[in-house]
Amino acid sequence: MSWRALLPIAVFIALTVLLYGALSRNPRELNSALIDKPAPTFDLPALYEGGPGLSSDDLRAGRPAIVNVFASWCTPCRAEHPQLMTLSDRLDLPVYGINYKDTQAAGQRFLDDLGNPYDAVGVDADGRLGIDLGVYGVPETYVVDGQGVIRFKHAGPLTPRLIETELMPALEAAGRVAGPQGEAPAGGQGDGQGGN
């Protein structure tokens, strides 16, 4: 028996250990470390020149918001996109986008192409904020309460069922205050940036 013949089984054992470890950490579950903690401080440049960017101050504007992380190269993002369009039509709360590890042109084209559900889109080109937020993969959706505290996180595409059973209750719990009287977040609905 030579060491070369043992190599495949050694690699495989390492792989099995890795996969077993991965099983105990369900990526679909939230990163519990960040739940009920304030979102990191950040200030992202705007996807559209002249349009609103996204900063942590927008998340502390006194009313809950949805933050969605997306990229043009991500298929599930396309799959969940119609849900975001519906969501943004139906809610009077802001829906923010973070364009993750993408080029500006591709990100703009994605939204021009499919429609822009976001009230503001920040660009996280190098994925820096993604690391602070604990973004595992795109798409990801967060519910942040009016004080900038993350209350809910979902990794993977949104589905109608998930919106009804998890996202909406999380929004309710995040203390949904009356919208119009609240302080308007930067680039509120109706600014129409992005020129669909």
Next chain:
Amino acid sequence: MSPELGHLSLWLAFGLAAIVAVVPLIGAHRGDARLMAVAEPLAVGQFLFVALAFAALTQAFIVSDFSVRLVVASSHTDKPLLYKISGVWGNHEGSLLLWMVILTLFAAAVAAFGRNLPVSFRARVLSVQSMIATGFLAFILFTSNPFERLIPAPPQGQGLNPLLQDPGLAFHPPLLYLGYVGFSIAFSFAVAALIDGRIGPTWARWVRPWTLAAWMALTAGIALGSWWAYYELGWGGWWFWDPVENASLMPWLAGTALLHSAIVVEKRDALKSWTILLAIMTFSLSLLGTFLVRSGVLTSVHAFATDPARGVFILALLALTVGGALTLYAWRAASLEASGLYRPVSREGMLVVNNLFLAVSAATVLLGTLYPLIVDGLLGEKITVAAPFFNTITVALAPGFLLAMAIGPLMAWKRGSLKSVVKDLRPAIVGTALFAVFTLVALDGEWAPLMGLVLGVWLVLATAMELAKRIKLFSTPPWVSLRRLVGLPKRQWGLTLGHLGLAVTILGIAGSEAFTVEKLVTVSRGQSVEAGPYTFIFEGVNPAAGPNYTAVEGHFRVQRGRQTVARLAPEERTYTSPPNTTTEAAIKPLWHGDLYAVVGEPEQGGWSARLYYKPLVSWIWAGAGLMVVGGAISLTDRRRRVGAPTRAKADRADASAGPKSVAAPAE
């Protein structure tokens, strides 16, 4: 037939599998013919019972039996029949049952058609195959029972994701599984041979047709999946390096390597240990794909609803199956001494290069797919590996691989001469150089796709040269060449069409990447939009309705100059159960490219639309088709040879004499 009958059939199949997993193995060890004889009828029996269970489930879907939980979760009375049936495998439990149908089908096929295998070897193969079947039947019975009842039965089901209601996708999983699971036979042959201790040219001749059949199905399955993505997702992309796509690509790469290394074992009795390892790894990668899709460790559009208990169960199966095989390999591999010696510059040498490239590609895809897990496990950070990584690697590996692929078939066995190969390829080299100059001067685009075009042309020309040389084109009178062409061994067509198919696919990828014209516009009635040499004229929309959806149908007339070349009617569909919208692209495939139109939301002053001219894009799938056809022709050859050992020997002598005599003048 009732769900309970299906459930019972599964238990019976489980019982039979458990018997075959043990008894024939003992029989083969003791040389007891009676114990070995158990294997065949019971292997066929396993298949019949699993097929019966599958039929029972299918029936529950067809009649919309909503007292079965699975039918409620993924079917609906309004669905057309085809999608009621494809709904059977549109979920975790049903797809696993389909997986089992194929696994036991292959075992039954070995029992029925493997008459030329030595009795003890066949008994061992069926035992190993039944061990896998036992494990997966236990998985179904204990964690994923498809026949679970739901009492009281709800009046209506929850439907199937409308994206999946498509003929392309209805047949994509069965083909893919036929490929994935078909490699289990190569695995069982490898393990049986490790127990047996006899591996040589005969072993390679047995294992190759099974591998080839599985490889063809996998090729077709992957192609169908990417074609579906191309026309159904509505933005013209066809490959996304999604973890689940990668899970199907890895066994394809390993299986392709296995097909080639088995040739070396067969012809030259060399590379045996590596080929056995490849056979084990190919199926292991299939199992790994199953694990990734069903355990939920990676985020993917394809992933099934997850349940931690299932993840642990599959991982245990994976560990037992692969771990067991690799342990056996570590113990026995040393005894597989190579007897055929060869120089690095030889056909064998080139096939080793081919295997290296394919193995490195498979390893890279594996690393890229698992890297997020590794980083998470070691550093606790969450990251994704995206398309740019995989594209870079592909572009880096392609030139060397395609260069070797063109040279290899012209190289002589044992000891080849680079000089004579270069001489044979002179017209191809000149042609490629001219095309490269033309590309540089006349074509605009990014460098990587343009390089792809040049490489594609190179492979087409080199493959043509190899065929021309086989039939002595131009060096003998035309009728002699024609006679040689007709008389070519069928496996030669496997080589020619397989390599040509890859070249065509590469041209399709490179051409569509380099030259696609894309227009994102808002159109009003009568408006025309230019896309490349074509003009799309918008003729308005009208409502349309299908069995379980309503749609808006847009109409485009496409002109080239003043000539109307196509009428396109893309749809945007709204499904009600479950509520969802899908885009149905309208595509007119022309030999030189596709006209592709998608209609979207109504906007101020018109409708949003995406219009494309995508040069060469359908070549991607045409190339895959060529590969499958090449495989099929080669397979008909094999089957006859396997059935007739004396002729096979004569063929072999002829085939190995062929390249030598061809190469002789150059030496």
